[in-house]
Amino acid sequence: MTKMKTKLKLxxxxxxxxxxxxxAGFTAPAGAAALKMMFQGDPYEIDAISDAAKRFEAxxxxxxxxxxxxxxxxxxxxxxxxxxxKQLPDILELDAPFLSNYVWSGFLQPIDSLIDKKLLDDxxxxxxxxxxxxxxxxxxxxxxxxxxxxIYASKKQLEAAKIRIPKGVDDAWTGEExxxxxxxxxxxxxxxxxxxxxxxxxxxxxxxxYGYEPLLVSAGCDxxxxxxxxxxxxxxxxxxxxxxxxxxxxxxxxxxVPQSAGANQFYADGRPAALAWGGFWxxxxxxxxxxxxxxxxxxxxxxxxxxxxxxxxxxxxxxxSSDPQMAGKFLSFMIEDQKYQEAYKAHSAYxxxxxxxxxxxxxxxxxxxxxxxxxxxxxxxxxxxxPAYPAITLAAQVALNNILDGADPQxxxxxxxxxxxxDIADNDGYPPFGKK
Amino acid sequence: MLxxxxxxxxxxxxxxxxxxxxxxxxxxxxxxRPYRFVGLDNYVQVLTDPVFWQAxxxxxxxxxxxxxxxxxxxxAMALLINQKIPGRNFFRGALFLPAxxxxxxxxxxxxxxFQFPTGPxxxxxxxxxxGMAGPIDWLGDxxxxxxxxxxxxxxxxxxxxxxxxxxxxxxxxxxxxxxxxLDGASTWQRFRFVTLPGLRQTNIFVLIITTIQAFKLxxxxxILTQGGxxxxxxxxxxxxxxxxxxxxxxxxASAVAIILFVIVLLISLVQRYVLRDRK
Numbered sequence: 215m216t217k218m219k220t221k222l223k224l225x226x227x228x229x230x231x232x233x234x235x236x237x238a239g240f241t242a243p244a245g246a247a248a249l250k251m252m253f254q255g256d257p258y259e260i261d262a263i264s265d266a267a268k269r270f271e272a273x274x275x276x277x278x279x280x281x282x283x284x285x286x287x288x289x290x291x292x293x294x295x296x297x298x299x300k301q302l303p304d305i306l307e308l309d310a311p312f313l314s315n316y317v318w319s320g321f322l323q324p325i326d327s328l329i330d331k332k333l334l335d336d337x338x339x340x341x342x343x344x345x346x347x348x349x350x351x352x353x354x355x356x357x358x359x360x361x362x363x364x365i366y367a368s369k370k371q372l373e374a375a376k377i378r379i380p381k382g383v384d385d386a387w388t389g390e391e392x393x394x395x396x397x398x399x400x401x402x403x404x405x406x407x408x409x410x411x412x413x414x415x416x417x418x419x420x421x422x423x424y425g426y427e428p429l430l431v432s433a434g435c436d437x438x439x440x441x442x443x444x445x446x447x448x449x450x451x452x453x454x455x456x457x458x459x460x461x462x463x464x465x466x467x468x469x470x471v472p473q474s475a476g477a478n479q480f481y482a483d484g485r486p487a488a489l490a491w492g493g494f495w496x497x498x499x500x501x502x503x504x505x506x507x508x509x510x511x512x513x514x515x516x517x518x519x520x521x522x523x524x525x526x527x528x529x530x531x532x533x534x535s536s537d538p539q540m541a542g543k544f545l546s547f548m549i550e551d552q553k554y555q556e557a558y559k560a561h562s563a564y565x566x567x568x569x570x571x572x573x574x575x576x577x578x579x580x581x582x583x584x585x586x587x588x589x590x591x592x593x594x595x596x597x598x599x600x601p602a603y604p605a606i607t608l609a610a611q612v613a614l615n616n617i618l619d620g621a622d623p624q625x626x627x628x629x630x631x632x633x634x635x636x637d638i639a640d641n642d643g644y645p646p647f648g649k650k
Numbered sequence: 651m652l653x654x655x656x657x658x659x660x661x662x663x664x665x666x667x668x669x670x671x672x673x674x675x676x677x678x679x680x681x682x683r684p685y686r687f688v689g690l691d692n693y694v695q696v697l698t699d700p701v702f703w704q705a706x707x708x709x710x711x712x713x714x715x716x717x718x719x720x721x722x723x724x725x726a727m728a729l730l731i732n733q734k735i736p737g738r739n740f741f742r743g744a745l746f747l748p749a750x751x752x753x754x755x756x757x758x759x760x761x762x763x764f765q766f767p768t769g770p771x772x773x774x775x776x777x778x779x780x781g782m783a784g785p786i787d788w789l790g791d792x793x794x795x796x797x798x799x800x801x802x803x804x805x806x807x808x809x810x811x812x813x814x815x816x817x818x819x820x821x822x823x824x825x826x827x828x829x830x831x832l833d834g835a836s837t838w839q840r841f842r843f844v845t846l847p848g849l850r851q852t853n854i855f856v857l858i859i860t861t862i863q864a865f866k867l868x869x870x871x872x873i874l875t876q877g878g879x880x881x882x883x884x885x886x887x888x889x890x891x892x893x894x895x896x897x898x899x900x901x902x903a904s905a906v907a908i909i910l911f912v913i914v915l916l917i918s919l920v921q922r923y924v925l926r927d928r929k
Binding site for chain 1: 677679680681682683764765766767769787788789790792876878879880881892895896897898899900
């Protein structure tokens with residue numbers, strides 16, 4: 215009921231907005247455009263984006279960029295609401311795994327021909343992959359950055375506890391070694407929790423499937439079978455039950471920072487959390503507190519092969535854009551803007567452009583985060599690029615969160631797998647998917 | 651004169667509600683796509699989903715806890731500020747403050763108070779019990795999560811009921827109290843036999859309104875727990891939000907909305923019947 219109310223209200227304001235736009239369009243000079251961009255981000259990103267937009271407006275008289283900053287929590291739901299209210303902006307930032315759903319839903323357009331050729335050639339393969347819709351292999355989104363997750367540790371602490379420090383991705387900790395390390399660390403003085411899995415990020419973000427799926431993949435299963443697009447038999451398989459039982463045992467042992475303790479226990483006073491299973495963005499805040507003592511290590515191998523996540527927030531152009539050419543021009547301008555890139559570099563942004571990678575000493579060979587680059591090249595596994603992703607992520611979040619809270623793994627995973635398969639069946643397999 | 655009100659109410663309440671019924675019979679998605687009529691499938695799916703029943707049980711538990719706590723506290727405070735005590739206007743204002751604070755802000759503040767293991771509330775518990783009671787993971791433990799939500803909800807919202815009670819109290823003629831006093835009635839007797847009967851209509855209103863509000867529990871849950879841990883704080887509206895906005899199933903969410911409407915309507919009717927004037 216409430217929802218319908220909102221929808222109607224949005225619809226009415228959309229109508230009002232359309233009237234304003236048509237009047238404005240009538241008076242605007244030729245070659246000018248009024249663009250809207252919906253995005254999310256930290257305060258430094260808002261500044262960087264606003265400044266880039268101002269510079270673009272100065273360079274293109276008559277064109278205006280209206281920025282719609284939207285909070286990170288529940289962002290994907292807001293995109294859905296904007297689409298159903300026909301209030302889509304020209305440019306929208308989106309979370310990479312949702313791309314397939316959005317393209318399938320039909321409100322994005324390919325950007326290959328809209329953005330700079332130079333930018334196109336500069337994108338890393340992983341960046342291209344996260345912006346590509348598999349059925350038509352066209353590029354729908356781009357960004358300056360990409361992402362990965364690492365284990366952060368204190369060098370001194372590991373040495374004091376006589377825990378082996380991996381040199382690179384090839385000699386990453388095995389599952390047994392990792393669990394032994396947690397056990398050892400739990401007895402070290404001052405350690406309240408051996409690891410922070412960032413449960414504080416909660417279920418309103420993509421953290422759970424993003425941060426934890428690699429563990430499942432490495433242990434030999436997945437959220438969904440990527441050939442048959444069926445979750446039953448994969449997400450509820452023995453490998454996943456065992457892997458999630460293992461994760462739940464860490465929580466049960468009191469090794470994991472609880473959800474309500476916040477996301478700063480790794481570097482808070484007295485360093486209550488010994489390790490942190492965190493995204494690239496965590497590096498800059500942790501480095502501020504730990505300095506040279508901070509170690510970035512590859513994610514452990516829970517089976518024969520390691521796995522790590524990729525994908526981040528990327529920019530796409532909507533089908534309803536009033537001026538797609540200008541939107542593409544602005545996107546290229548913003549991403550290639552020097553000051554914009556500097557702002558991201560200062561926050562340990564993980565490069566999604568080759569040129570940006572070469573200019574980031576942090577990620578260069580020998581740099582403190584070099585292992586992140588190596589890991590992305592060797593073990594990155596994107597989240598399932600399927601239009602059912604909203605249903606997949608919802609089911610996975612509920613199941614994994616409940617299991618960590620002590621629910622029975624088999625029951626939860628069976629329920630989740632059924633929910634995913636039911637959603638795919640409800641949508642007749644999301645054609646053209648499932649038709650090989 | 652009534653026309654503007656009628657237009658606004660029908661545009662924002664009636665039309666959307668009536669619209670959600672046909673939508674609930676389709677598999678319409680949040681992001682518009684071709685959809686088809688699915689009959690009562692959505693209703694069957696909701697009513698056979700154990701998570702929905704858990705959510706319904708949770709709001710029932712919540713209502714059973716929050717209505718007495720919130721209304722009882724509101725009545726106590728209303729009695730207090732109805733006295734001729736010094737600084738009465740200050741207390742009236744101060745006690746009403748939480749009610750005009752946005753629930754979102756209240757949630758952020760209480761989220762900090764509830765922090766585990768070193769939040770202020772846990773420090774108070776530790777201090778009062780001389781460290782015997784360990785820190786409680788208020789929102790992270792299925793046993794304490796719902797009572798914690800009850801506590802903060804009652805604290806935020808009691809101001810409204812307090813004002814309604816205060817108005818009710820001021821409607822009770824002073825001569826009734828005077829007569830009771832002359833008859834030698836004690837304070838308790840005056841409360842029991844003059845105040846409570848005098849508040850009868852107010853009570854009915856407050857109980858029904860509070861129950862309806864309690865059944866729509868959402869904001870606190872969405873901000874603080876998202877229904878966790880292990881669905882212990884999941885509510886019907888949170889469930890509706892999740893299937894509609896996160897799962898993108900508008901048809902299914904509309905079916906939940908209709909079911910919730912019917913449930914709330916039935917409860918209000920039963921309450922009215924039970925509390926009806928027997929004279």
